[in-house]
Amino acid sequence: MQYADFDAENRRITGAYGRETADPEALQAAADRLRAQSAAIASDADRAKAFRHLTLLDEFIESIRTPAPSSQVVWAANDAMIRGLSTTGTPAEQRARASAAIEEIGRIAAAAPTGAERDAALEMNGALAEFIRVLDGETR
Amino acid sequence: MNVGRTPDSEIPDVGNGLWERIRDAVQAESGAETSLWNGQLDYTNNANRGETWEDGRMCLNRADVVEPLQEMYATAGQPATPEQWIKRRNALKTVIHEYSHVTAPDGHTHADREAQLRRGLARPIEEGVTEAWSQDVVDRVAVRVLPAEMAEQIKAVRDVRGPHAYPAWEPAARSLAGRVGADVGLDGTEVLRRMSAETLEGKARVVADLLYDASDLPNVVPPSEEQTVREEISDWIQGKFAELDALYWDPRANRDAISKQRGLEIAAGASDVVRDAEKFYRTWHHPTQELDKLRGVLEGQAPAAGAPRVPQGEAAQGRRTAQPVEQIATRGTPAR
Numbered sequence: 001m002q003y004a005d006f007d008a009e010n011r012r013i014t015g016a017y018g019r020e021t022a023d024p025e026a027l028q029a030a031a032d033r034l035r036a037q038s039a040a041i042a043s044d045a046d047r048a049k050a051f052r053h054l055t056l057l058d059e060f061i062e063s064i065r066t067p068a069p070s071s072q073v074v075w076a077a078n079d080a081m082i083r084g085l086s087t088t089g090t091p092a093e094q095r096a097r098a099s100a101a102i103e104e105i106g107r108i109a110a111a112a113p114t115g116a117e118r119d120a121a122l123e124m125n126g127a128l129a130e131f132i133r134v135l136d137g138e139t140r
Numbered sequence: 141m142n143v144g145r146t147p148d149s150e151i152p153d154v155g156n157g158l159w160e161r162i163r164d165a166v167q168a169e170s171g172a173e174t175s176l177w178n179g180q181l182d183y184t185n186n187a188n189r190g191e192t193w194e195d196g197r198m199c200l201n202r203a204d205v206v207e208p209l210q211e212m213y214a215t216a217g218q219p220a221t222p223e224q225w226i227k228r229r230n231a232l233k234t235v236i237h238e239y240s241h242v243t244a245p246d247g248h249t250h251a252d253r254e255a256q257l258r259r260g261l262a263r264p265i266e267e268g269v270t271e272a273w274s275q276d277v278v279d280r281v282a283v284r285v286l287p288a289e290m291a292e293q294i295k296a297v298r299d300v301r302g303p304h305a306y307p308a309w310e311p312a313a314r315s316l317a318g319r320v321g322a323d324v325g326l327d328g329t330e331v332l333r334r335m336s337a338e339t340l341e342g343k344a345r346v347v348a349d350l351l352y353d354a355s356d357l358p359n360v361v362p363p364s365e366e367q368t369v370r371e372e373i374s375d376w377i378q379g380k381f382a383e384l385d386a387l388y389w390d391p392r393a394n395r396d397a398i399s400k401q402r403g404l405e406i407a408a409g410a411s412d413v414v415r416d417a418e419k420f421y422r423t424w425h426h427p428t429q430e431l432d433k434l435r436g437v438l439e440g441q442a443p444a445a446g447a448p449r450v451p452q453g454e455a456a457q458g459r460r461t462a463q464p465v466e467q468i469a470t471r472g473t474p475a476r
Contacts, residue, residue: 007408014404018393052322060315060404064397068311074303075395082308082385087260106187115223116302119230122204123237123305125188127267133193134257 001037003046009034010053017064024065031057073112077121080104084128095135098128142167143179150182151206155213161285162232163239168284169277172243172337176250190238194254198238205231212290225297229278232294233301236281237274241266244339253339262340265381268309269317269343273336275304276329308384311396315403316381320347323411324354341378347410348373355414360421369417376413380406 013030021027035054041047084101087094102125112118144160145153153159163175178196189201200206208224208231220228244253256262279298282291304310317335318328331350335343348370352358361369384402 011405011408014401014408017401018398022393049322049325052325053319056315056318056322056328056404059318060397060400063311063400064394067394067396068303070303070307070396074305074307078307085263085385102186102188109187114302116226116230116300119189119204119227119234120303120305122187122189122201123234123271125186126191126238127263127306129184129186129188129191130257131260131263133191134254134260 001040003041003043003050006034006038006041006046006050006053009037010050010057013057014060017060022064024061027061027064028058031061071112071117071120073108073117074120077105077108077124080108081124081128085131091135095132098132098135102128142175143177145181146179149180151200154206154209155286158209158213158285159235162235162281165281165284166236166239166277167243169280170240170243170273170333170337173246174244174248175239176242176244176248176253177239178250190234192238192241194257195250196242198242200235200238205234209235216287216290220293222297222300225293226301229282229294229297229301232282233274233278236277237270240270240274240336243337245337245342248339256340259341261382262343262378263382264309264384265313265343265378266340267306268313268381269332269335271304271306271310272313272317273332275310276332307396308399309381311399312381312384312403312406315400316347316377316407317403319404319407320350320410323407324350326350341374344378344381345370345374347377347407351410351414356418357414357421360418360424362421365421369421373410373413373417377406377410380409 009030013027013034016030017027031054034057035051038047038050038054041050080101084098084104086097089097105121105125105128109118109121112121142160142163144157145151151159155161159181163177166172167175176196177192177198180195180197182197182199183202183206184191184199187201188199189204190199192198204227208227211224212220212228242253279291279295282294286294313335314328314332317331320326321328321331331347334350335346338346352370352373357369358366384399
């Protein structure tokens with residue numbers, strides 16, 4: 001197997017998630033097949049690089065199988081932040097959207113089931129505050 | 141030279157120099173050359189947990205960030221609930237996050253930072269990298285800046301600290317660093333550390349430089365083109381990261397994993413940009429050589445006088461092969 005073939009298959013497996021399959025076991029089976037084939041890469045350096053990428057691929061699949069702590073609250077706040085950072089419209093319209101997003105994140109955070117989720121949601125107001133400050137051209 | 145908290149700051153000292161110790165620990169852990177914090181430390185005026193201004197002023201939320209840390213010192217040695225320690229840990233994380241925003245190489249000024257903020261393109265990669273790196277170093281910073289018994293309690297709630305902020309950008313930043321690290325033989329956490337020490341726009345440049353230096357580009361790109369090529373790789377990475385804003389997020393998908401996937405794909409795409417640049421520069425010819433050649437043709441001389449033809453591959457030793465002038469003209473923007 002050539003490294004280029006390995007790289008193409010590695011990308012195909014990574015890209016399949018959410019596009020062709022959401023099943024981590026199907027992805028793991030493909031990753032295991034690729035690992036077996038990768039042992040035949042002739043170049044020591046390329047083989048070592050391939051196995052570094054296989055470790056990453058395993059971690060990616062494991063993150064699908066066992067997601068890290070996440071919450072609807074934090075994602076809702078994230079989505080509000082991204083809407084608030086939109087650069088479409090006039091500066092005044094952008095500022096109004098960003099201010100509304102800060103208020104929306106405040107409401108989302110207030111309803112968070114845990115303090116940690118509230119913390120993570122409110123953290124994202126930092127990007128919006130910075131965005132508004134830049135729009136305003138404020139300096140102390 | 142780093143400054144201390146200014147006397148007119150709204151936020152008082154905590155723990156006999158905690159704010160300065162965190163600043164120093166962030167620099168030590170990231171390896172950053174300097175901090176742009178100007179010593180001013182005030183309260184935020186809204187529901188924001190923390191922000192760092194263009195002039196280097198830092199603001200922290202009174203109830204959510206400053207008071208939990210004040211309480212930690214005021215009640216040292218007394219029992220506290222896991223919820224209190226989680227709040228204290230997340231407060232420490234926010235302070236680390238804000239100090240990380242103002243780490244910079246020597247010579248980077250407040251005006252430079254403000255210009256990068258105004259361009260705005262680097263915000264997604266800046267926040268993604270800063271959140272990922274800040275979360276990773278909370279334990280180590282705690283050990284550096286807190287009394288041992290407090291640091292142990294901060295470390296004890298690591299696994300129950302809750303979700304991270306910036307979930308669309310933070311996993312992508314981690315996987316970008318991981319894949320680039322795998323390409324060049326570095327651990328992803330080391331790539332993330334190097335990015336954290338840089339400015340907003342410097343973060344993508346760190347990745348671009350790693351890929352550039354590990355490729356054949358140093359052998360085939362003429363010195364006059366080097367910075368342009370590095371910038372083009374960096375701009376490409378930064379631009380793709382900014383496109384994460386516009387992703388359609390399928391509510392049925394594991395969105396954290398989708399963010400990771402996008403980070404892996406950005407890194408893979410950056411490698412493709414490097415490969416394309418290698419192919420281009422292996423057969424690229426300096427315009428002055430081509431002008432000499434053209435001049436020779438116009439003067440009825442042998443074209444070889446100004447543009448010696450050498451086999452492909454020898455370009456790696458600094459020589460460039462001949463190529464038609466019109467072909468050069470159509471390839472005026474290399475490495476796209």
